[in-house]
Amino acid sequence: MRITNGMIARRSMRDIEMAYKKLSDASYSFSTGKKNENTYDDPVAANSLHRLKNDKKEITKYYANIDNARTAVSDMETALSDINRCMQKIMELSTNANNATLSATAKESISQEIQQYKEQIITDFNYNSAGIYIFGGFNTNSKPISVNEGNYLYNGTDILTMTEEQHLQALGEKVMVNVSKGMTMDIRISALEIIGSGEENILNNIDALSDVIKAGEFDSTSFESLNRILEQNYDKVLTNITKTGAAANRLDSVKKQLDSRESTLNDRISDLEDVDTEKAILNYKLAEQAYEASLSASVSAIQLSLLDFIR
Amino acid sequence: MSTFSGIEIVRKSLYANQKAIDVTGHNIANANTKGYSRQVVRFEPVSDNSKSLFTGTRTSNIGRGVVLAEVKQVRFDYYDSMYRKETGIQSELSSKSSAFIYINSLVRNGRDDSIPNMLTDLFNSMENLASNAQNMTLREEVKQNAILFTENLNITADSLIQYKNELNEDIKTYAYEINDKSSKIVELNKMIFEFEATGKTANELRDERNLIVDELSELINITVNEKDNGEYQVMTGGYCFVDHYTVHEIEVRDNLVSPTTDGFYNQLYWKDTGTKLSLTSGTVKGMLDIRDGNSQENMGIDYILTQLDNFAGSVVEQINNINRAGYTMPYASNVSSTGVDFFESSNVKASNIRLSDALIESAANIAASDQEITDDTDIANNRNLMNFVALRDSTDIVYEGNDIGNLEDYIESVFSKVTIATGYAKSRASSQEEIISYISNQKDSVSGVSITEETINLTAYQKAYEAAANLMKVIDEMMDTLISMV
Numbered sequence: 001m002r003i004t005n006g007m008i009a010r011r012s013m014r015d016i017e018m019a020y021k022k023l024s025d026a027s028y029s030f031s032t033g034k035k036n037e038n039t040y041d042d043p044v045a046a047n048s049l050h051r052l053k054n055d056k057k058e059i060t061k062y063y064a065n066i067d068n069a070r071t072a073v074s075d076m077e078t079a080l081s082d083i084n085r086c087m088q089k090i091m092e093l094s095t096n097a098n099n100a101t102l103s104a105t106a107k108e109s110i111s112q113e114i115q116q117y118k119e120q121i122i123t124d125f126n127y128n129s130a131g132i133y134i135f136g137g138f139n140t141n142s143k144p145i146s147v148n149e150g151n152y153l154y155n156g157t158d159i160l161t162m163t164e165e166q167h168l169q170a171l172g173e174k175v176m177v178n179v180s181k182g183m184t185m186d187i188r189i190s191a192l193e194i195i196g197s198g199e200e201n202i203l204n205n206i207d208a209l210s211d212v213i214k215a216g217e218f219d220s221t222s223f224e225s226l227n228r229i230l231e232q233n234y235d236k237v238l239t240n241i242t243k244t245g246a247a248a249n250r251l252d253s254v255k256k257q258l259d260s261r262e263s264t265l266n267d268r269i270s271d272l273e274d275v276d277t278e279k280a281i282l283n284y285k286l287a288e289q290a291y292e293a294s295l296s297a298s299v300s301a302i303q304l305s306l307l308d309f310i311r
Numbered sequence: 312m313s314t315f316s317g318i319e320i321v322r323k324s325l326y327a328n329q330k331a332i333d334v335t336g337h338n339i340a341n342a343n344t345k346g347y348s349r350q351v352v353r354f355e356p357v358s359d360n361s362k363s364l365f366t367g368t369r370t371s372n373i374g375r376g377v378v379l380a381e382v383k384q385v386r387f388d389y390y391d392s393m394y395r396k397e398t399g400i401q402s403e404l405s406s407k408s409s410a411f412i413y414i415n416s417l418v419r420n421g422r423d424d425s426i427p428n429m430l431t432d433l434f435n436s437m438e439n440l441a442s443n444a445q446n447m448t449l450r451e452e453v454k455q456n457a458i459l460f461t462e463n464l465n466i467t468a469d470s471l472i473q474y475k476n477e478l479n480e481d482i483k484t485y486a487y488e489i490n491d492k493s494s495k496i497v498e499l500n501k502m503i504f505e506f507e508a509t510g511k512t513a514n515e516l517r518d519e520r521n522l523i524v525d526e527l528s529e530l531i532n533i534t535v536n537e538k539d540n541g542e543y544q545v546m547t548g549g550y551c552f553v554d555h556y557t558v559h560e561i562e563v564r565d566n567l568v569s570p571t572t573d574g575f576y577n578q579l580y581w582k583d584t585g586t587k588l589s590l591t592s593g594t595v596k597g598m599l600d601i602r603d604g605n606s607q608e609n610m611g612i613d614y615i616l617t618q619l620d621n622f623a624g625s626v627v628e629q630i631n632n633i634n635r636a637g638y639t640m641p642y643a644s645n646v647s648s649t650g651v652d653f654f655e656s657s658n659v660k661a662s663n664i665r666l667s668d669a670l671i672e673s674a675a676n677i678a679a680s681d682q683e684i685t686d687d688t689d690i691a692n693n694r695n696l697m698n699f700v701a702l703r704d705s706t707d708i709v710y711e712g713n714d715i716g717n718l719e720d721y722i723e724s725v726f727s728k729v730t731i732a733t734g735y736a737k738s739r740a741s742s743q744e745e746i747i748s749y750i751s752n753q754k755d756s757v758s759g760v761s762i763t764e765e766t767i768n769l770t771a772y773q774k775a776y777e778a779a780a781n782l783m784k785v786i787d788e789m790m791d792t793l794i795s796m797v
Contacts, residue, residue, distance in 0.1 A: 001756050002756045002757070002759075002761060002764070003756070003761065004755050004756065004759030004760060004761040004764075005342055005343075005759070005760065005761060005762050006342075006343070006755045006759040006760070007752050007755045007756065007759060010748070010751065010752070010755070011752075014748065038412075038415065038421075039415065039420050039421035039730045039733075040411070040412070040415060040420075040730050040731075040733035040734040040737060041734070042734075043727065043730040043731045043733075043734045046420075046421055046727070046730050047723075047727040047730065049421075050421065050427065050723060050726075050727070051723070054427070054428070054431050054719070057428075057431055057432075057435060058431070058435065061435040061438055061439060064439060065438070065439065065442055068442060068443070069442065132443070132691075136688070136691075137688075137691070138680075138688065138689045138690060138691040138692040138693075139687055139688035139689065139690060139691065140443075140445055140690060140691040141445055141687045141690050141691075142687045142688075155688035156686065156688055173689075173691075173692065175442065175444075175691055175693060176441070176442075176693065176697060177441070177442040178438050178441060178442070178700060181704075182704065184697070305762050305763060305766070306762070306763040306766040306767065307762070307766055310766065310770065
C-alpha cells in the first residue's frame with residue numbers, strides 16, 4: 001500500500017483531534033468532579049440520575065412536611081398537657097368544694113378559680129401554632145372555640161345544641177399530611193373530640209359545676225354526676241396526649257427512614273455522577289501525555305521527507 | 312540510418328524526461344489540492360520502422376528513442392463509488408447527530424429547568440400546600456411553579472418549531488445547491504467530452520467533476536455511470552437526473568402539509584416527472600428525517616412535538632378535572648365556587664398551554680376544598696388537594712386515545728428517548744467516520760500524491776536527462792573527431 005502525504009496528514013489530524021477531545025473530557029471531569037458533560041454521553045446513567053434526583057427532591061419536600069407536622073404535634077402536646085393540668089385542678093377543686101364546712105365566700109372563690117381554669121382550657125384549645133389554629137379542623141384562620149353570651153361555639157356552631165350529624169361532620173374534617181410517598185397522616189386533633197358536644201360537653205359541665213359550687217346547693221348526687229362527666233372527658237384528654245406522643249414517634253421514625261433513604265440516594269447519585277479525584281487526576285495526566293505524544297509524533301512524521309536527504 | 316540519428320534520440324529523450332519532470336512538478340504543486348489525482352507518465356520506446364527502399368526489409372533493428380505516450384491520472388473508480396456511498400450515509404448521520412445535540416440543548420435535557428423537573432416542582436409545591444391549604448404564600452408558590460411549568464413547555468415547543476422552520480429553509484437551500492451542482496456537472500460533461508474527442512484525457516477537468524460529484528454525494532445518495540462512449544450519468548434512487556448533456560432539476564414545493572403538524576413544509580420533487588425524491592442517505596435525508604420524523608424509530612422534531620402536545624393536553628385535562636371538581640377559596644368579593652379551570656382548556660398544545668384567567672387573577676382559585684367554603688371555618692379543607700397529590704401516583708392516564716400512564720414517567724420517558732436517540736446518532740456518526748477515514752485512506756493510497764515518491768521520480772528523470780545530455784556530448788565529440796579527419 002502506498003502511503004501518501006495526505007494520508008499521514010489526515011491520520012495525524014485525526015489522532016491529534018482524538019487526543020485533544022480526550023484531554024478536554026478529562027479536564028472537564030477534573031475541574032468539575034463530574035463524569036459526563038452531556039446527558040447523551042451516557043443515556044442510561046442520565047436516566048437513572050434524573051429519577052434519583054427527583055426522588056431526592058421529593059424527600060426534601062417530605063422533610064418540610066414532617067418538620068411542620070412535628071411542630072404542630074409538639075404544640076398540641078403542650079396544649080393538651082396544660083388542659084390536662086387544668087382538668088386535674090378543676091377536679092381537685094371540686095373535691096375540696098364538696099365539704100359542708102366551707103363558707104360561702106370560700107365556695108365562691110373556688111367557683112371563680114374553676115372558671116379561670118376553664119378560661120385557660122379555652123385558651124389552650126385556641127392555641128396558635130405558627131399562624132395556624134391547630135384544634136379547629138378545617139378552620140385554621142380563626143379561634144375554634146368562642147364564647148357567645150355564655151354559649152360555647154365550635155367553629156361557629158353551639159356545642160350544646162350541636163346535632164350528632166354536625167358533630168360527626170366536624171370530626172371528619174381531617175387535615176392530612178403527606179409524610180412519605182403514599183403515606184399520609186392525620187396529625188391534628190379537633191377540640192370537639194375532647195370537649196364533646198351536647199349535654200355532656202366539658203365546658204358547659206364545668207360551668208354547671210362552678211354554678212353549683214357557687215350556689216352552695218351542693219349534694220353528692222349532682223356532684224357525682226358532674227364529676228363522672230369530667231372524669232370521662234379527662235380520660236379523653238389523656239388518650240389524646242398518648243395519641244400525639246405516638247404521632248410524634250411515628251413522625252420521628254418516618255424521618256429516620258427518609259434520612260437513610262436520602263443517604264442511599266446520595267451515594268447512588270454520587271456513584272453515577274461524580275468521579276474519584278485520584279482517578280480524574282490520573283486520567284487527566286494520561287490524556288495530557290497522549291496529547292503531547294500525538295503532537296510530537298505527528299510533527300516528526302509530517303516534517304520528514306526524502307528532500308531533506310538529497311543534497 | 313542517418314549519421315545524425317543519435318542526436319534525434321537525444322532530443323526525444325531530453326524532451327520526454329523534461330515533460331516527465333513537468334508532470335512531477337505538477338503533482339508536487341497539487342500535493343494538497345482537494346480532489347486531485349496524481350498523474351503518471353507513460354514512456355514508450357520508438358522502434359525504427361523504416362524499410363529499405365530497395366529490398367523492402369527493415370533497415371535496422373536499433374530503436375529510435377523514447378516518446379511520452381500518455382499522461383494519465385491514477386484513479387480507482389470502485390473506491391470513488393464506495394466513497395460516495397459511505398459519504399452519503401456519513402453526512403446523513405452527522406447532520407442527525409448535530410441536530411439531536413442541538414435539540415438536546417433546546418429541550419434543556421438533564422438541566423434543572425427542564426420540563427420533567429418543572430412538573431416535579433409543581434407536584435411538590437402542591438403537596439406542600441396540601442398540609443396548609445389556606446396559606447396564600449403556598450398557593451402563590453403553586454401558581455408560580457405552574458407558570459414556570461407552562462412557560463417552559465411554551466419555550467421548548469416554540470424553539471423546536473423554530474428549529475423545524477430553520478431546517479425547512481435549509482432543505483430549500485440544499486435543493487438549489489443540488490440543482491447548481493447538477494448544472495456544473497453538465498457543463499463539465501460538455502467540456503470533457505469535447506476535449507477527449509481529440510483523443511487526450513482531460514485529467515484536471517475529470518478531477519473537478521469528481522470533486523463536485525463527491526460534494527453532491529454528501530447531500531443525496533447518488534451513483535454515477537460513465538458509458539463506453541464517454542457519456543456521463545448521475546443517478547439517485549433509480550432516477551437519472553444528470554444525463555450527459557441534460558439536467559433534471561429539483562423543484563421545491565411548499566404547498567403540502569407535513570405529515571403530522573400544521574403549516575406548510577417544503578417537499579422535494581423532480582420538476583420534469585413530478586415524482587417525489589426518494590432519498591436513502593445524505594444530509595438532505597438527515598434533515599428531512601429530523602424535520603418530519605414522527606415515530607420512535609424515526610425520531611424527529613414532529614415526534615417530540617407530538618409527545619409534548621399529548622403531555623400538555625393530558626396535564627391540562629387531568630389537573631382541570633380535579634380543579635373543576637373542587638371548590639376555590641373565597642377572596643376579595645369572590646365567593647367559593649366550583650367548576651373553575653386550572654389551565655386554559657381549549658385547544659391545548661405544548662406551545663400554547665397557559666394558566667386559566669381565573670388562576671392568573673388569584674391563586675385562591677386553586678380548588679383545594681371538596682365543599683363550598685362559606686366562612687373561615689372550612690378554609691383549611693384540603694380534601695381536593697389530596698386528589699392532586701394522588702394524581703402524581705396515578706398510572707392509568709389516557710389522553711385522546713394515547714396511553715400516557717403516569718405523567719411524570721411519561722415526560723421523563725420522552726426526554727430519555729431524546730437522550731438515547733442523541734447518543735445513538737452520535738455514536739453511529741463517529742463509527743461511520745471510521746469507515747470514511749478508511750476509504751479515504753484507500754483512495755488516497757491510490758490517487759494521492761506522495762512527495763517522497765515524486766522526489767524519487769524527479770531524481771530519476773533528472774538523471775535520465777543528464778545522461779541524455781552527456782550522450783549529446785559524446786555524439787558531438789564523435790562528430791568533431793569525424794570532421795577533423797577531413
